[in-house]
Amino acid sequence: MSDHLLPLLVAVPLLGAGVVLLLRARPAWVVATTLALLVADVAAGVALVAATRGGDVLAHQVGGWPGGIAIPVVVDAFAALMLTVAGVLTLACTAFAVASGTGRLPLFGPLVLVLLAGVNGALVTGDLFNLFVFVEVMLLPSYGLLVLARRRRGTERSVVGSRLYVAFNLFVSTVFLAGVALVYGTAGTVNLAELAGAAAESSTVAAAAGLCLAALSMKAAVVPVHGWLARTYPTTSPAVTALFSGLHTKVAVYAIYRVYAVVFDGDQRWLWIGLVLFTATMVVGVLGAAGEGRMRAILAFHMVSQIGYILLGVALFTHAGLTAGIFYLLHHMVVKASLFLSAGAVEERYGTDALDDLAGRVRREPVLAAAFGVAALSLAGLPPFSGFVAKLTLILAAVRADQLVVVALALVVSLVTLLSMLKIWGKVFAPTLTGAVGRADDPGGPATADGDGGGGVATLTATSTRRARTALAAPAVALAGVTVVLGLGAQGLLGLTATAADGLLDTSGYVEAVLP
Template identity: 55%
Template sequence: MSLTEILPPLLPLLVGVPLLMGAIGAAVRKNKRIRHAISLGTLAGLLAFSILLVVVTHDGTVLAHQVGMWDYGISIPFVVDALSSLVLMIISILGIASVLFAMATHEARARFYHPFVLVLMAGVAGALMTGDIFNLFVFIEVMLLPSYGLLAMMGAKLGAHGARIYVSVNLLASTLLLIGIALVYATAGTVNLAELRGAAVEDPAVAVAGGVVLTAISIKAAVVPVHGWLTRTYPMTSPAVTTLFSGIHTKVAIYAIYRIYSLLFDADEKFLWVALLVTSLTMLIGVLGAIGEKTTRSILVFHMISQIGYILIGVGLFTGLGLTAGIFYLLHHMIVKASLFLSTGAIEETYGTGEIDKLGGMLKREPLIAVTFMVAALSLAGLPPFSGFVAKFSIIQATLEQSHYWVAAVAVLVSVFTLLSMLKIWTGVFMGSAPKDLEERALTYQERMHGKRYLRVQAQAESPTLTIGPPTATMSAVLAGERAVKVPMKLIIPGMLLAAITLFFGLGAELLMTLSETAAENLLNPDGYVEAVSNA
């Protein structure tokens, strides 16, 4: 038997195994090492399976399975092609990186942290594989429930106001999504995506219903003008949770927009001008919002919104090159943004603040973090030889190909502002001299967060004064006046690995571009998708 015959019946395991391992992890009360091993092992298995799916689908193959062996049209179809397998692979990488970071900050010591993450990943896998829009809603809700749990674990740091916004907006969007799905079923008689192919083109009522669905998903994707919830919640969570959410929630919504427009609207050109207008506004408003922010994470969150605009240009063009560029940009952005969140998050977790005017001199103090941030920041700005250059060049080339010169102009302008924003973080956090009270504030923060007593040094010309200090600081170093605070290597490694991946994506762009081209072809011509579902 070939892999194309073996793999389809195994697709439900991508949902079932994380759910099962999450339940087992929740049952482990005291041994955090077992919970760590269960979580990382499950995520590694998910990554290995997704890589296998990428290999199998790289030539345009579509895998489909009717869950429960019910007949077509009744059962829940799971469908995997190049696009869904690529997104799942990148999300698995981000899941591992964010969990490693949470373990380093001791956030993952909480009993239910790993179970929440695994249930979240189960929902992601289901949302990426499902072949009908009702079960898309179900799996999005599976994603949201553990997300609420992760936010609740942040408690005092997030605050009731931010949590209320996150929950309220997502409940509203979910309600609107369910209404849209009900309207689709009422007008088209099915929610199966394969059966819905072209239904919105043939029937205006279905088009209206599909518009409601896309509006609800756009809220979850934080597309302008329904983006405000993102900037008022993500900066208030922990860096690990922000990294995880940035690579999952909005990106699954973007995937859904690509998939639904390809099938339900059959890439109908008469609606594309709306998408181009919205994406251009999203690019511009997102980057302009970043200019006035004063913390590293709030700047990066506004840039998330801006980059979402770039990604959705692929839908607005819906050409071979446009879709290829949009998909490449999606994959690149997930890695780069996570790397930036983790590198600045390492500083925040060590020095107790992400406020730019309270930091400085990190290039000298933390050279590895500086290099990691620089690689990801230059990639985000779109400079060669990083993946961001390939992504933005391809997007601009695709807009020019269709004579959308104004969209290309906005994309170039936004790239300039993006670079300026990255320079703002660079000069404020990494250049110059560190504030005199930086180390004192960092020690106070570490004592408050971890309940440890730290060594403080008051270096005097004649006789240094010693107080309590960190276990890792040697007495001779402290007496010599050396600093006691340093970002531990375990906080640096996750962001550094992701920065290395974006460099690989830039230097080896042909491989990822080829895979993105296959995914784009599946969207342009979904015959293979429809046939695989109907024959499963």
């Protein structure tokens, strides 16, 4: 792929959003055009992975201005992998949204495409200020999606969750912009290539860039600023929850890796802060999940916990640690989206995700049960799934770095994660030997559950015993299949993540591509 085409990663989704908006009177065309653009985005990501797999860095100065003045767009192996996985998840979540009805709302397609443009821009920008801009581009349609697709039942809870999400992200954006301003005031530039190593050489630049990292950590839901995620993600529609889980926090995680590698040059003096915070995030997240009684609430807390694992890679900042952390990041994006989509399919069919309400009802959904089971075992780190490879490589990297306390806590958290997944399995999917009051196959059971605004089941009756529609289950099944493939063929992805880690350890190729 030519470096001159890189700006199209942002321009095409934005233009596509405008086209889809004009077609809103024709819902079938809106859906077809949106899905076609998402497929094209995935294809572009795959092409970029092929172009950068040898360690090459593609860069383009928008408008043809010289480096240091123009807006730089940069793609290396790390960014290419993130672009591809983000595109796949957006496609899968949109397909689920269409199947559930949420995706057929007139504004859903345009909002998703603008969101994708912001995500792509944040992943390829080589400028701190434009990182802020693209994060805002990513957030604006997210606010619309929260309102557009919130559940009709529990409206008060949805409004509270949406309000918290908007308020918190506005605060984080303000902190991040202040950090960018301080970086510019102390270093005289916000171009990442020009900032290479600046924080390692100047304590004032380090403090300014540290404020940026603090804002990104808040966005990534790192302890102690993690509660917003668990309180907001379960309150919107299942499709939007799954979409956000694969994109929003992961862009922040990617930016933490990138900024620390380039601006701090992997400065060893500050890594202990990350080790403490990210290990605490692992522990606090899994303990929060243990006390929840709803599927999406449990998964949201586990998301916090797994972010701790992912960020351990940058806290170790060794080749093995970075390789494992990037692999973990990509694996988690797939697995967590699969789990949220499985939970969403259950909620769309049965009108609730409360474990007690679902007891005995979903046991005749073998496809969903299999998809959830595979993704859950992968999340817990069992072989032969990608989660096993991710945790094994990360733990081995921590052992090599003599972080034995981190290793012990990571193993304990994995065990509690498995127990939490078994809790959901036992309540929702496992066959029961005795009857349950209000079972879905009991015609005399209660019949009451509002669907969400996206066209889910409006009334729970005896006819609800039919298996979940194939279209609802397919995205979760497909992503669960990906974790199996990544687990059995892990060597290929590990080779790509090792190339990405090389680019973070030695940023000279990145700098030379931006400032030739």
